[in-house]
Amino acid sequence: MSCVEANGLTFHVQELGQGPPVAMIHGMFLGNLASWYFSVAPILAGEHRVLMYDLRGHGRSERATTGYDLDTQAADLRALTARFDGQPLDLVGHSYGGLVALRFAVDHPERVRRLAIVEAPLPPQQIAENRAVLGLHPDMMLEVMDPARLRAAIGAAGHDADELMGRLLPPGMKDTLLGSKRRLRNFFRGLHFLMTETTIGRDVEAERDFTSAELANLERPVLAVYGESSSCRPAGDRLAAELPQARLEIMPCGHYVLGERPLELAELIRGFLHG
Amino acid sequence: MIREVIGEDWDLDQPVTAKTSFANDLELESIEFVALAEKLHGKYGSDVDFVSWLSGKELDQIIQLEVGDVVEYIDRCLASKPTA
Numbered sequence: 002m003s004c005v006e007a008n009g010l011t012f013h014v015q016e017l018g019q020g021p022p023v024a025m026i027h028g029m030f031l032g033n034l035a036s037w038y039f040s041v042a043p044i045l046a047g048e049h050r051v052l053m054y055d056l057r058g059h060g061r062s063e064r065a066t067t068g069y070d071l072d073t074q075a076a077d078l079r080a081l082t083a084r085f086d087g088q089p090l091d092l093v094g095h096s097y098g099g100l101v102a103l104r105f106a107v108d109h110p111e112r113v114r115r116l117a118i119v120e121a122p123l124p125p126q127q128i129a130e131n132r133a134v135l136g137l138h139p140d141m142m143l144e145v146m147d148p149a150r151l152r153a154a155i156g157a158a159g160h161d162a163d164e165l166m167g168r169l170l171p172p173g174m175k176d177t178l179l180g181s182k183r184r185l186r187n188f189f190r191g192l193h194f195l196m197t198e199t200t201i202g203r204d205v206e207a208e209r210d211f212t213s214a215e216l217a218n219l220e221r222p223v224l225a226v227y228g229e230s231s232s233c234r235p236a237g238d239r240l241a242a243e244l245p246q247a248r249l250e251i252m253p254c255g256h257y258v259l260g261e262r263p264l265e266l267a268e269l270i271r272g273f274l275h276g
Numbered sequence: 277m278i279r280e281v282i283g284e285d286w287d288l289d290q291p292v293t294a295k296t297s298f299a300n301d302l303e304l305e306s307i308e309f310v311a312l313a314e315k316l317h318g319k320y321g322s323d324v325d326f327v328s329w330l331s332g333k334e335l336d337q338i339i340q341l342e343v344g345d346v347v348e349y350i351d352r353c354l355a356s357k358p359t360a
Contacts, residue, residue, distance in 0.1 A: 003314070015310060017327060035306035038313075039338075043331040060307050177339060183285060183303035263331075 005054075007080035008073075013061035014054040014081065018046025021114075022085045023274065024078065025053045028096030028120075029069070029201065030192065033060030036095065040263035044271055049091070054081055056098065058195055069204035071104040071125070078105050082112075089114040091274050095259055096120050096233075097205075107215045117224040117270045120256050123236035124210035216243040223247040224273040226266065231256040248273070277319075278302065278343070281311045294344025309338075316350070324353045 005014050015034055023045055025037040034053040042051045055062035057077060058069070068074070078101055082090055091114050094102035099121030106113040178185050195201045216239075223244050227237035229251050241249035250269055254261035278292060282302065290301070298304045304312070313326045329349055330338060 015314065033307050035310050038310050038327065039306065039331050043328045046327075055307075177299070180339070181299065181303040184305050187305055 005081065007083075008077045010057055010065055010077070011063040012054045012057070012077070012081060014052065016053075017042055017051045018049050020049040021091065022082070022088055023049045023051050023091040023093060024082050024102075025051060026078065026092070026094040026098030026101050027053075027056065027059070028098050029056060029059065029205075030097075030195065032056075032095065032098070035060070036259050037093070040259045041093070041267040041270055044264075044267035045093075045274065048271070049274070050085075052082065052084075056101075058199055058201065059191070064194060064198075066198055067200045067204075069199060069201040071100055071208060074101045075105040075108060078102070079109065079112075087112075091115045091117070093117040093270055094119065094121065096122065096256065097125070100125055100208075103211065106221060107211065107219055110219060110221060113221055115222045115224075115274055117226065117273055118240065119226045119258050119266065120228060120231055120233050121236060121240075122233045123239055125208040126205060127233070127236065213243050216240070217245060219244055221246060222273070222276075224250065224270065226250045226252060226258060226269060228252055228254040228256055228258055228261070230254065277315050278312070281308045281315065292343055294342060294347060296343045297339075298341050298343070298346075299339040316346075320350065320353070323357050324350050 003014050003016075005012050013034065015038060017038075025034075025042055025045075027034055027036040033055050037051075037053050042053060045051050054077075056074065057063065057065040068077075078092075090112060092102040092106060094100070094117075096119070099118040100123075102116055103118060103121060106116050178188055223240065223246060225237045225240040225244075225247055227234050227249070231254075233256060234251075237249050237251070241247045252258055252262050252265065258266050282304070290296070292302075296302060298309070309330065313330070316324055316326045326346070326349075333341075
């Protein structure tokens, strides 16, 4: 496994391809670098050197208990991309990873060439998909390793299990997880850690929104991709209206564009980075 | 190699065969597919482009993958490699 020390933590990183550098950032809670690794990254790797990493506390990166705010995670990104020797970067981020990319670009525009934001929520708290996760009782996640018991427990907490799982998990992932006790257990272990042993919930709640002035001053081409049925969709309209060089693309799917429309998304981003 | 990817969770009482399914028998997670890809790259280099091969598949196809499918893919890549 490729581990890198950056910003005081050990991160799991992967690289594919050769060419101008791109950093891809996954979403918080459910994501890890595999989200990009098996969807868009292989297509970009035909023309780019693609860097992916597991966010702090996610995947196989170090289990950090603090630092889930955008400033700290943008500093993680800055440290991890130091390997590109000051070459301007393209950034691609999904969900909260899109906000990490946006924070980095607003604070260090000289380091960024182009920015593709997929389904980033604005304000940062405005995401029903995350709220569904945060609303679950953490103990429920650890105790319930059996799909039938999980459904019952979610139901007992006042949710419709199918509706909640459908909203929570990317299409396909729900069946994949429920089909394996090991995957389900590890998945909920990861979530349980984030929600009981870290500041992630508080950090998301306390995150400040991007100001209109910050957006208006970002003189970089931005591609904003949103799903037409996603709760984040209004953020796409705001980015398109307030960023000076933004293009908005609406896709026929929900929040998890990477899982639902991987090839279309890959072609869209590839074309944008090329242009 | 597969045992290294799964690590301490390894509790398979059956031997791994060509018919062993990554997702159903080994219960691999997505991040472990990444580790497998990294190990294959480390062993075979760019002759075997496991990532591109996987990325061309739908999720349900990946779920159905058996060890024999990957072995066959590797064989095909190595067979088509021009001999020096």
